[in-house]
Amino acid sequence: MKVLCFGVGQAGGNVLDALLRYEQRTNADYVVDAVAYNTASADLRGLDLVPEENRILFGADEVSGHGVGADNELAAELAERDSRQLLRGTDGAPTSTADAFLIFAGLGGGTGSGAAPVLAKHLQRIYEQPIYGVGILPAADEGALYSRNAARSLKTFVDVTDHVFAFDNGAWANAGEDVSAAHDSMNEELVRRLGILFASGEVSESGTVGESVVDSSEVINTLRGGGISTIGYAASELPESDDGGGFSIKGLLGGGSSSVDELDSINRITTQTRKAVLGRLTLPCDVDSASRGLVVVSGPPEWLNRKAIERSRTWVEEQTGSMEVRGGDYPLPESNHVGVLVLLGDVSRSDRVAEVRSTAVEAERDRRDREADETSADAGGDAEGVVDERLDT
Ligand code: GDP
Numbered sequence: 001m002k003v004l005c006f007g008v009g010q011a012g013g014n015v016l017d018a019l020l021r022y023e024q025r026t027n028a029d030y031v032v033d034a035v036a037y038n039t040a041s042a043d044l045r046g047l048d049l050v051p052e053e054n055r056i057l058f059g060a061d062e063v064s065g066h067g068v069g070a071d072n073e074l075a076a077e078l079a080e081r082d083s084r085q086l087l088r089g090t091d092g093a094p095t096s097t098a099d100a101f102l103i104f105a106g107l108g109g110g111t112g113s114g115a116a117p118v119l120a121k122h123l124q125r126i127y128e129q130p131i132y133g134v135g136i137l138p139a140a141d142e143g144a145l146y147s148r149n150a151a152r153s154l155k156t157f158v159d160v161t162d163h164v165f166a167f168d169n170g171a172w173a174n175a176g177e178d179v180s181a182a183h184d185s186m187n188e189e190l191v192r193r194l195g196i197l198f199a200s201g202e203v204s205e206s207g208t209v210g211e212s213v214v215d216s217s218e219v220i221n222t223l224r225g226g227g228i229s230t231i232g233y234a235a236s237e238l239p240e241s242d243d244g245g246g247f248s249i250k251g252l253l254g255g256g257s258s259s260v261d262e263l264d265s266i267n268r269i270t271t272q273t274r275k276a277v278l279g280r281l282t283l284p285c286d287v288d289s290a291s292r293g294l295v296v297v298s299g300p301p302e303w304l305n306r307k308a309i310e311r312s313r314t315w316v317e318e319q320t321g322s323m324e325v326r327g328g329d330y331p332l333p334e335s336n337h338v339g340v341l342v343l344l345g346d347v348s349r350s351d352r353v354a355e356v357r358s359t360a361v362e363a364e365r366d367r368r369d370r371e372a373d374e375t376s377a378d379a380g381g382d383a384e385g386v387v388d389e390r391l392d393t
Helices: 009-025 041-045 072-081 083-090 111-126 144-160 179-199 216-223 246-252 262-278 306-320 351-374 383-391
Strands: 003-008 031-038 055-057 100-106 131-137 163-168 228-237 292-299 325-331 337-345
Touching (some): 003 009, 009 131, 031 041, 031 111, 072 083, 100 111, 100 216, 111 131, 111 144, 131 144, 131 351, 144 163, 179 228, 179 292, 179 337, 216 325
Parallel strands (some): 003 031, 003 100, 100 131, 131 163, 163 228, 292 325
């Protein structure tokens, strides 16, 4: 599945850079172009693989390249005012070769949180392809302001995109660990999942296409209807092959299912499927609240047992209670792992999203109380109603 990628703000740019690095490392080719936006010129300079000419500074007249801090309303305003400048990012990009557009942003900060939904809205007006957000939620200990920004931005992002892939920094930072110290490793986890999703169905270097590959329409159909999705992934290392040739040679020779024990293959695939769903998801959520699902099993072709893939798909249907779970394979002749990726689309219950929202409601209430104290007693008015209405998803 070919994607045209946009990274907005610091987190957005970093994750985009990480995806490009992962694509390079895995010899894949699914990013048709990559554009980064920021109000802070230093953040754009810090990027690595996004081409220099695709790094776009906006709002420079107002904030002189110094960024907007955590003021996402200002970022949204600047993006709206500079919308032509934002759309310049697609000039010269091979837009027609993209199956989908992808917008990465940290939702708790300023630039990405405010400007990513504005960019999505403008791209939606012009292009026919689906536009997906990749929204990063702040950890609870990053403060109430970040939660407030994230709650409001997530709601808008979901409204103006065709789906939001959510990633929760809170779920991925280890206890007691500084969230910013964990950004690189979290980005790796996120881009591995996205990379596998987009690479599956693309013809690999060796020309191998699976028996029931996941093509872009399967991904698009899983995401159809909008909402928030989460991704699980688990992999198991394969034993050395006993033909003395290692994985790659056996794979390059076209496999040879005789050397793979069928039961072993079935067990590995079904076990990794359970681990993917019941382990750490990009966004922790109630699995049975997902509307649709997609299971992608990757590994050397001789390990991709169709019975097991079907069994895994059925298991995910049981867990989600959804009758719309797709499944397919992604052959990787030179891999020494069998991996299972599970995409759960349109999840409606997530304690983390609820937590971000309630922290945001409290923060908004406190802010209005302070404002009311500072002005007159009746200025507080109907703060709760206003807050709930603004945050209601
Ligand atoms: P912006 O530049 O104003 O859009 O602000 P940021 O992108 O820095 O947004 C702050 C939020 O993004 C916080 O929740 C940070 O923890 C998170 N963040 C910043 N950089 C990264 C990153 O590289 N990876 C991840 N996962 N989160 C990041």
